[in-house]
Amino acid sequence: MSVVFKKVILPLGFQANGLSAGLKKKNKPDLALFYSVVPAKAGCLFTRNKILAAPVIVCKKHLKNNRGFQAVIANSGSANCFTGKQGIKDAIDMAVAAGNALGIKKDAVLVASTGIIGKKLDVQKIKQAMPALVNGLTQPGIDKAKKAIMTTDTFSKEITVKFSLGGKVVTCCGIAKGAGMIAPDMATMLCFIFTDAQITQGALNKALKSAVEKSFNCITVDGCMSTNDAVMVLANGMAGNKIINTGSSFSGFCSALNKVCLELAKMVIRDAEGATKFVHIKVAQAKSVKEAKAAALGIANSALFKTAMFASSPNIIGRIVAAVGASGIMVKEQGLRIKHSPLKNKEIEIEVSLGAGKCKSEIYTSDLSYEYVKINAEYN
């Protein structure tokens, strides 16, 4: 049994806060703090971009130490990437500042940044804001935190799933930001998930990997991969359930985490920069899942497919054919079948059968509009 809430409700033992530290113009909120009253296990997945932002590098170090995590400090307004040794020092300083203010060690803190690449992070402003940020920590403070991580987002992405496990109620909630999925210098995808489930480190890692594979790794706006993308889950065990490792309790946890990740991923697409359509691409009859995904991504990332979607153009079939043919997989014209919903709809399903096997894959994407060009041309 599980219940889904379309808003974020922090689980037992979690608090958050958000405010303007002055990193962004016009006093927009730009600094968020998430806190667990007891040490939590952390599971994290990061961008596969070869250039990593400083906060990603620092997180990886703290995760290696793995001494229990109690906080995540996240800023918008600067990605703190391509900022050299000073950037690493600034990311560490962010963790130190949060740790000092909370009375915990710096490696119990995870760090995330989003904004313009190559712009130095003004860590002094973060330090100055820390007392107010910590003093304001509350459970409903998550509503301030979720706003402080936004960049070009037009709405906050949030969801909560509550489910019962051996008589205990377990909560798993998440917030995400990102509007030009995996987009280099402005619309990094950041996702923070909090659960009071008690779970082994191995099970947490496994569940997160599987959930991300089926959600955040199945969405694309522009095919651009950010240097800062991160999905983090903190599990503090305060629900008091019997520790989750394998079996039915693991499946129950996975299904809640999957739901949180998939719904957040879909919200990112619904808020995609300039998007006027939500497009669900299903590829079937592929020789392998890998080929199915390559074909689906080939379609989803084709600028010509996306502009035809925007215009509800009947050319869409030809553009799908060309994109599948260019995706690198083996495909024969005779085996190829394409169906789609009426193109004037706001939600469009594209079904492509390759006629080559039994595997399938699904990708969510958006169209390419004048507005996408405008947003990405004018961002600063």
Next chain:
Amino acid sequence: MSVVFKKVILPLGFQANGLSAGLKKKNKPDLALFYSVVPAKAGCLFTRNKILAAPVIVCKKHLKNNRGFQAVIANSGSANCFTGKQGIKDAIDMAVAAGNALGIKKDAVLVASTGIIGKKLDVQKIKQAMPALVNGLTQPGIDKAKKAIMTTDTFSKEITVKFSLGGKVVTCCGIAKGAGMIAPDMATMLCFIFTDAQITQGALNKALKSAVEKSFNCITVDGCMSTNDAVMVLANGMAGNKIINTGSSFSGFCSALNKVCLELAKMVIRDAEGATKFVHIKVAQAKSVKEAKAAALGIANSALFKTAMFASSPNIIGRIVAAVGASGIMVKEQGLRIKHSPLKNKEIEIEVSLGAGKCKSEIYTSDLSYEYVKINAEYN
């Protein structure tokens, strides 16, 4: 010694013509014929898209027979792709119609189509137009032919190089069409090159492969690969030079062919759909040429790089960093150096040093503007 002319001048023994066969609306020219009075050797390179248009399939068959080529028949208005067995039959019928009208065998004819994918070709109209097309064949008729292959092109792409070889003047000229490089259903890249050089089949193939690798394979507008892309060269030997095979005569021919291909490729980029900028990306200090090219293409095909180019946005550095990092090559932040021309310029050079080795690669591309979205959304 070579002389370059910025217009197309057919070499000895070549004639051409173009007219409206009624495939396109408003009596726009849509059918072109190129003819050599004597059988010529042909070198061809086609799209690597796994879905091949019918004319490409038919050309490949005729090239296998390799009994000498005397004509190329090309239409705009339909790509004759994803048109099944009927499409193949129509492409053959096009060759037969041209062959009959010219009094040559069908496999002495090469076929090319460009236009909307999945739209049946009205081969009856082509047959009806054939007598007028053949009757009008002349050397200056190339100026009509070059217009008949255009789709969204705003100007014709043409060039001629004349050079001397052992006291004989050899001419190599080319025309190209394409405005959304390698773009599935509208802006297929077609290039027809004619030379009166006498050259062995092996040398011709080798020269073409090398020229295309350094020209058409170094340009990208939107990263979309067409089902119809073709580069064809006919060499009829009428210059009477000593047959080119290896050595200095081969180098001389290659340098003329390279010039023709590179200039035509650059013209395609200058006419890129909606483009406001011509962008030359140079990647150096790579471990291998493959890595250099992957990095350059990664930048060139990034929607975020292209929109920043359009807007002359200072975010460009961050977007290059992210694109290089996402390109799949190994790269370290410390080794990466980026320089560029003033962003307000119409011609922009981007220099990226990877600090990893001694190899380099160059790519030409355009920006991504509102106009690109408009052209591709509204095309029909």
